[in-house]
Amino acid sequence: MNWTMTAVDRAVYRDEIAPWLPARILDFHVHVNLPEHTGPIAPERIASNWAMEVGTAQPWEGLRATYASLFPDREVACVAFGTVYRETYTDANNAYVLAGSAETANAAYALMCTRPEWHADKVAQGLAQGFAGIKPYPDFVPEGDGEVRVFDFLPHEHLRALDDAAGILMLHLPRAGRIGDPDNVREVLEIRQRYPRIKMVIAHVGRAYCLPTAQRGLPDLARNSGISFDISANLNSDVFRYALETVGPDRLLFGSDLPITLLRGVREHVGEKYINYVSAPYSWNTNRKSPEEEARYTFYLYEEIRALIRAIRQAGLGKDAAARIMHGNGARLLGIRAGSD
Numbered sequence: 133m134n135w136t137m138t139a140v141d142r143a144v145y146r147d148e149i150a151p152w153l154p155a156r157i158l159d160f161h162v163h164v165n166l167p168e169h170t171g172p173i174a175p176e177r178i179a180s181n182w183a184m185e186v187g188t189a190q191p192w193e194g195l196r197a198t199y200a201s202l203f204p205d206r207e208v209a210c211v212a213f214g215t216v217y218r219e220t221y222t223d224a225n226n227a228y229v230l231a232g233s234a235e236t237a238n239a240a241y242a243l244m245c246t247r248p249e250w251h252a253d254k255v256a257q258g259l260a261q262g263f264a265g266i267k268p269y270p271d272f273v274p275e276g277d278g279e280v281r282v283f284d285f286l287p288h289e290h291l292r293a294l295d296d297a298a299g300i301l302m303l304h305l306p307r308a309g310r311i312g313d314p315d316n317v318r319e320v321l322e323i324r325q326r327y328p329r330i331k332m333v334i335a336h337v338g339r340a341y342c343l344p345t346a347q348r349g350l351p352d353l354a355r356n357s358g359i360s361f362d363i364s365a366n367l368n369s370d371v372f373r374y375a376l377e378t379v380g381p382d383r384l385l386f387g388s389d390l391p392i393t394l395l396r397g398v399r400e401h402v403g404e405k406y407i408n409y410v411s412a413p414y415s416w417n418t419n420r421k422s423p424e425e426e427a428r429y430t431f432y433l434y435e436e437i438r439a440l441i442r443a444i445r446q447a448g449l450g451k452d453a454a455a456r457i458m459h460g461n462g463a464r465l466l467g468i469r470a471g472s473d
């Protein structure tokens with residue numbers, strides 16, 4: 133994605149975001165890949181998923197440069213993994229992610245994207261080679277349409293290997309009902325019970341981009357203290373505030389979901405639907421705001437952090453909560469020193 137920092141971006145960062153950020157940031161959800169790691173994607177697949185038309189490659193150097201621009205005076209570490217489309221050449225992408233995580237300059241931990249058909253030995257080997265955990269994904273189920281069970285894309289043998297390594301599980305919930313689907317809740321709790329050493333992170337607050345979705349499933353999972361939630365690609369301060377009240381500030385993790393969140397725009401939440409307003413010429417971008425409003429757009433990633441700050445304030449919490457979410461909680465999960473910030 134081609135982009136530059138605008139005066140609007142700089143002002144948002146300086147005036148609203150920077151004052152709330154700790155000196156060190158840990159981005160717990162970011163994708164790293166080269167263009168050649170993904171094969172051709174059929175037009176009907178692109179038409180079925182708005183993100184596919186946006187999502188482009190993000191090499192390690194690009195990610196470092198993006199962090200330096202977006203968080204100019206902060207140190208940013210990350211938990212990174214490859215692209216999760218079935219068209220991705222997962223072995224090649226995984227190798228690239230792992231190699232990059234070994235470079236000090238990237239300050240990164242790698243998660244291994246896993247295909248459900250793989251033998252568990254392959255997963256165990258990856259964990260032994262340095263992956264801190266795994267990132268399975270519903271779209272990796274061949275011919276699946278997202279209405280799959282968790283165990284369809286995350287077999288028990290893989291979970292056993294991950295449990296043996298006490299690794300991280302970055303779990304993207306399937307099914308249209310998201311975290312509000314009782315089958316998802318049940319399967320997540322089953323994993324917690326059967327594989328207690330796994331460090332479980334539910335991506336995107338369980339894909340609860342809208343409050344009613346969060347209200348349906350979050351309390352059931354919040355009660356289990358072994359489950360953390362990343363807030364990546366979620367722009368809803370009502371959801372964040374609800375998460376702060378139910379989960380608390382100690383099990384929420386900042387994640388960027390870069391590069392997709394370099395999109396500029398706003399998101400509106402109506403009932404259980406979200407509407408993306410952006411300024412870029414994507415085929416699905418037919419519903420636009422006025423030029424004056426578009427001129428005020430900043431990155432989705434900044435909007436995510438803005439929403440988090442709003443929620444923290446509304447919940448009556450302060451900068452220490454922001455510091456935990458932006459760095460400390462993730463550091464604790466990775467077993468690294470949270471530092472003095």
Ligand SMILES: [Zn+2]
Nearest residue numbers: 161162163389
């Ligand atoms: Zn993601």
